[in-house]
Amino acid sequence: MIANHFTDMKIIRTVSEMQHHADELRKDKTIGFVPTMGYLHEGHLALVKAAKILADVVVVSIFVNPIQFGPSEDLSRYPRDFERDAKLLDEEKTDIIFYPDDGEMYEKAFSTYVEVKKLEDHLCGKTRAGHFTGVATVVTKLFNIVKPHYAVFGQKDYQQLTVIERMVRDLNQDVKIIPHPTIREADGLAMSSRNTYLSSEERRKALFISASLRKAEEMFSSGIRDAGEIRKAVNTILHTEDGIDVEYIDICDAMTLEDISTLEKKAVLAIACRVGKTRLIDNTILTEALQ
């Protein structure tokens, strides 16, 4: 049993109660939704603030979705602290936390998956088999449970955002997806629940990631359009010191996520690497608007 110390914030733990409540709300209010895996940081809270501006009622879900973790990934060590999360969300005047347990979301005979083909073959999809199917599936479930008018997703998980936008269009999910710029620490590190895994030495090294993105933006602004040249410069920065293990540095079309060699249309530079045992991702959008 989760104690609810919050007078104005509701904590809902079952699918049926959330659906019933959403139906009632939709009669005369709009619902804004922020799906999270908890262990909230300023990045999440920025999404909540954005949702508050858009909608009458804000629902935040906290659910560490097991089906988006691979067998060798960090599901069991993924950080969790519901009491702290609830306090932070209450301070943001969140209306409802949807906080189901695993059994409420996945019954034993569960066997239906939402697959966004093609988009999941690129970037993180290459090494995280099934990850985006897990994400698309749980987000579809959450949309059917929370019934939001708006859902806010951070651009830090760029491929996730692209997959969700494609899925919403394809399946006619009646939700407007609101992308939100990446929130960073003062020194540039993209906020992530996984940053908590970093030692102070790793934390320092991780700064090369955002530094390399800033370098790429500079090169793009100065007129460089050769993807190979930008990639090379990013790679050099990431290898300034030992300790960053690069998984990919990809420059791709911002819609299809296909690799490009020349930057013409809206492109995204996306990086995944390991700092110690911690996998970090970051990205920047390279578009004429930057000029």
Add this chain to the structure above:
Amino acid sequence: MIANHFTDMKIIRTVSEMQHHADELRKDKTIGFVPTMGYLHEGHLALVKAAKILADVVVVSIFVNPIQFGPSEDLSRYPRDFERDAKLLDEEKTDIIFYPDDGEMYEKAFSTYVEVKKLEDHLCGKTRAGHFTGVATVVTKLFNIVKPHYAVFGQKDYQQLTVIERMVRDLNQDVKIIPHPTIREADGLAMSSRNTYLSSEERRKALFISASLRKAEEMFSSGIRDAGEIRKAVNTILHTEDGIDVEYIDICDAMTLEDISTLEKKAVLAIACRVGKTRLIDNTILTEALQ
């Protein structure tokens, strides 16, 4: 442009208009839904009647879903007659026909699919690769567009019904699925839009299908529980004359669709065969309630 001669029945052709209308309706009414591929017969109309009893407003969709047809299947020759369908639905006091064209349902970059694993490996799934993914995907889209409280599906397409029920549970689609018994011609043939393909000679031969199901029910009622014995009797009846090409005669668990050798729990006997070039399916549920 589709002319609308019907004063009380609305014909909606776009996703956005249907969604908007559904949102308005849901504020104080319940929506019943019957998805069809058109070329309606008494079987469909029975589903519409059932929906009328359940819900305040009945929506029927007419859409021949291209992604559920295999490359060698009958998509282009599938029978269509919108004017006739609309007239029949008007007589049933249908409130709304949702009648989108292919482009409205599938844009060029479409790439998201809903897959119900395991259930699609059995029965028709063995020869119709991708068929049930096509069905689950379009039904998900239609649920997101029509936003029904109830959706009525015929038991004639037993595997389809099972797949949809599993999907609705797994994805938390907030729709109550209402199964409806198979409607038959006076002589026993299960109604199907594909019956229109049959020559009168084929039409006569097709009667062996329902006759074989009645024989199986009799055997079950008399206490026979050996699936092999029932299967053999069914097979014998289907081969009374030349001209029926049996694809499968399967006796399986009514929930998981896995083959069973002894009838203990609720089971289904399902048949697929070709009469001439026309593929026909039929089934019966074998359960103690029959006794």
